[in-house]
Amino acid sequence: MSNEPTRDQIEDLKANLAYHEHQAALIRERLASVPATNRVPEKDACPGCGERDADRLVWIGDDGDLVRCRSCEHAYRPNPAR
Numbered sequence: 001m002s003n004e005p006t007r008d009q010i011e012d013l014k015a016n017l018a019y020h021e022h023q024a025a026l027i028r029e030r031l032a033s034v035p036a037t038n039r040v041p042e043k044d045a046c047p048g049c050g051e052r053d054a055d056r057l058v059w060i061g062d063d064g065d066l067v068r069c070r071s072c073e074h075a076y077r078p079n080p081a082r
């Protein structure tokens, strides 16, 4: 008694894998086209690395006027001008 998968089982797994790879490709395509709603304005981007993802720019400091970039750990004061 062998634990080796049969040829049919291997073909099944291959088909399964192809299916899931196809699904993953579709998801990646959808994600790529998601509008960048969570971006800060260009003037508020990290001056160190240009990070604009609001989830990676964290307000720090008691008065909340400093932002720390989680991509490069640079802390900066976003442009206060409106």
Ligand SMILES: [Zn+2]
Pocket (backbone or CB within 6 Å): 046, 047, 048, 049, 050, 051, 069, 070, 071, 072, 073, 074
């Ligand atoms: Zn940065």
